[in-house]
Amino acid sequence: MFKRLIHRAALKAERVADQLFSRTGKGRVIDPYIGYATPDQIILRGRVLSKLRHSSAVEGQTRLTNLRQMLGMFLTDEVRDVTVRCGDAEALTDEEGYFTLLLPRDARTGRHSEQVYIEEGQVPTLCPFLVPAVDARFMVISDIDDTMLETGAYSLMRNLFTSFTGNSLTRLVFPDAVDLMNALSEGGRNPIYYVSSSPWNLHDFLADIFENTRLVRGPMFLRDLGLSDTKFITDGHGSHKGASIDHILRANPDLPTILLGDTGQHDARIYRDVIERHNDRIIAVGLRTPGAGIDAQDKRDLDAIAATGVAHFAGPDFTELAKNLAEEHPDLFPCSSNENRD
Template identity: 45%
Template structure:
């Protein structure tokens, strides 16, 4: 028996014996969806209701830590039937669901997700790529948009635990560049190794700092039968980018990232897998760059895809990645 299989069985055993309300009040956490061909993809999670801890700009480190801990103190509800219109799905063991709605039937503000046998309803919203879009944007979050110092575990944990949605630092140059690229028409997607537990927190931080709204592709940190974490940093990002490109086959894309978490390696492999689909790469200098990253950065510079590297995106001259 592998260690991952053993860990998965231990997790399931703990889930079965830990005290829990056997009749929990469920809540639907609906993630912003996106268009994919003739479908609208709506993802989300069903959890037992846990009251949020209010925070403000002056909250103490302890209060912030308690509020952050609540994001991870979730009780996932498995095997719950989820419905939106005529489309049904069942939550998996971590409470996640995925609905593929007919694009022709989707109307903003008119689609609702409900749970079978529960009085629970939430609006389903999605970003629908416009036929007028010239290109799309895919951006990392940690140390590309929001300061986390993710390359150093102790700093990352400290920043995550001690800050809150009012105090976390967003790089103004990133917010400005994304706004410029978005131009009120071009779709923006966010790919991060942060867990889905932080979805509500991240959307709050973005809204408070005027960062363009867009679908997020975060990571499931649960244990399954094959490995401790459902996907590695690189494989998760690469797979998410593949999914976004497949959903928008007619668009070239700009990739934004940083040098602190091997984005150069991930983006280089994306360029190899999808020749002609990436029109520009912008990387913020952050953290330590190892030999593999140096090699990937050199390969990016030698590729036919324009690549920008700097400590600030403000140094990037205006450009139009949608034009040849």
């Protein structure tokens, strides 16, 4: 009952905000996300908005400008019940403007894109997607905040300050994370997926950070924090991350998997549960230990992971992780070679 009242109040507040910020639903533009593949389909993803609010950062801009740009990313004017098309495939946007287009799987592998449009004659939008190479040996599913990107998510105030006063040029990625992902990707041979509790509003922002820091890019599975008539926000951090990992594992049924995360938001517990559900799929877990490091709960969860026999690592950086993986699984990780592949 109390949750329903809050839900109704939040919906009314959102409608007032729509009027204040001229969010009318007029206009049609596609905001594309990186898609992915299953054994049978290529999955294109994105969102239809009345206009894009993404602003590129410039050197030396102030924290106030950063804050204004960041807030703008959350003032999206999404458009529901719009039909998007790619070839013979079509999909209808949901209440928050999201769409998923399902294309038949073909022989292509690697990074590609398809033209997606809303109306005939409209300039199409390129929606990118990733199909694992036929010779991929494993895949990586990684968290972003405090695993790849220095955020301070373990502290709410620090997280908010870092997130809203920085920009895509000032935000820092751990140097060891860049080196590790380059080694594990092997120039694109092994696919990388990212799962985060960050909202979809930050997709382009995160993509810019990845591009600026040369961190290996891959399909992201973020959270919808929007309101609708039928839902009030979305699942919590753990349930969202666990469900997303399950989905990625089903999409890649033949690939052994490395899970990367951090102890700041108790990823050890989430990964312990994933191993219980998919005990034949997870070959290694790597956890960064930001902030105060490992607490009693993390220690219990790491002990539970150890009891399963899955190789695991927890430490302040990932410098030695590639070496440890090579020692545990020499058949899968000749990580000494970082040569790029076509």
